């Protein structure tokens with residue numbers, strides 16, 4: 399009786415202490431929890447990248463909001479577990495206008511008019527930044543940090559943060575060292591649109607420098623008066639001065655998949671935010687991959703945007719696949735020519751498939767997410783790039799010996815058979831990517847966790863301590879124009895003095911000489 403009473407009073411003490419401790423932890427957690435607003439662009443893949451980071455931020459205790467246009471919310475393909483969505487209305491579905499026609503145009507051999515695209519984007523971004531209702535809802539939210547996407551024009555969202563006087567960070571796949579004032583050598587770092595390896599040839603460096611020069615002087619995002627237009631309440635600065643004031647810049651890239659390049663302390667390469675630990679396969683995919691596949695299975699995908707292939711492409715691919723001894727899981731909008739051997743579907747659990755040990759090879763357009771999945775899971779790739787930075791992406795893995803590349807329009811069924819056989823049979827590709835995968839895991843860990851860590855870090859400590867002097871000066875100082883002017887002046891003066899002295903000497907010599915000869919004659 400006494401014993402149990404003693405026990406229960408001790409229990410009471412323990413539980414009291416426990417609840418005090420829990421309350422303290424909760425309260426202190428509450429105190430450090432911050433409100434973050436992520437502003438991705440209107441593109442599904444970019445928004446996916448931001449929602450991945452957002453969930454990781456939510457997991458470490460922050461209240462996270464992601465703003466999305468209604469057409470993206472309605473698509474309902476993004477995992478927003480634990481997140482708040484700040485929906486906004488737009489006149490047009492800009493993703494459908496700018497992104498969806500790309501594959502069709504590519505297969506019809508039509509080129510993209512970049513100026514039209516830039517104009518559409520500017521109209522869209524302008525509408526959003528001038529939308530009073532949207533601006534007001536962000537102000538009411540009073541976020542501690544706004545995370546913006548990095549693609550040109552969309553990064554004008556930084557002016558909203560500036561208007562509301564909220565610190566901002568940048569996270570995205572587009573990386574523009576010139577705008578961010580990261581020291582950058584155009585002879586050693588290529589624009590990610592050319593098909594180049596780590597060491598560029600002379601003609602490649604010529605083209606690279608010319609293209610960079612053009613980009614620097616031709617402003618396609620039309621933002622010269624952006625701060626005056628979108629943040630009229632704040633001191634007027636240029637967008638070039640605003641962008642480097644980001645607390646931290648998270649770049650969807652890294653030094654293992656991409657070529658190494660110099661960065662600054664506040665530029666963190668966190669490539670692979672879409673990577674997650676693979677889940678076991680289920681349903682038809684599990685049966686197909688795990689049963690009756692002695693030679694292994696190959697995954698084929700051009701991403702969610704390209705599931706409708708023109709007849710001449712689809713037929714040479716299925717011809718090649720039928721001649722090979724492997725089974726295929728193919729993300730495409732057509733019925734399988736041989737269902738026991740080729741599984742076709744417009745949706746596949748891509749990451750879980752690529753991670754599966756029975757998968758021998760990934761045939762891909764070399765989009766960023768797919769490339770990271772292949773690297774993380776150490777699978778060689780046959781790259782069939784289509785457009786954008788995919789040719790650059792294909793070349794970097796080919797030059798590292800992890801993949802082969804072919805032009806989908808020109809390749810024949812025979813070539814496809816040869817290349818697939820080479821990639822699966824020759825173990826060199828597998829060995830090399832296995833090593834890279836190991837390095838990636840050791841160095842990068844799970845990238846999305848690092849992204850959350852850095853955003854949390856700058857909310858706690860601010861990012862100013864990492865900022866390089868070059869990021870805090872006006873352009874004329876950064877490009878040393880004042881110094882050049884100063885030294886120009888000094889050298890000009892010296893030159894002038896020299897000139898004066900020389901001419902004086904010359905005249906003195908000349909006149910004394912002539913006097914001497916005069917004297918002689920006399």
Ligand SMILES: *[C@@H]1O[C@H](CO)[C@@H](O)[C@H](O)[C@H]1NC(C)=O
Nearest residue numbers: 504505506507508710807808
């Ligand atoms: C596009 O170009 C490829 C060769 O690069 C050609 O085989 C194909 O027929 C062309 N397609 C169209 C629609 O012109």
Ligand SMILES: *[C@@H]1O[C@H](CO)[C@@H](O)[C@H](O)[C@H]1NC(C)=O
Nearest residue numbers: 704705706730731732744745
């Ligand atoms: C698949 O193709 C059919 C017609 O060939 C088309 O109606 C359908 O919209 C396509 N599906 C997708 C997801 O593109």
Ligand SMILES: *[C@@H]1O[C@H](CO)[C@@H](O)[C@H](O)[C@H]1NC(C)=O
Nearest residue numbers: 799820821823824825826827
């Ligand atoms: C395997 O691939 C490597 C790299 O491409 C090549 O050097 C080697 O000759 C290949 N081995 C065979 C047996 O084909």
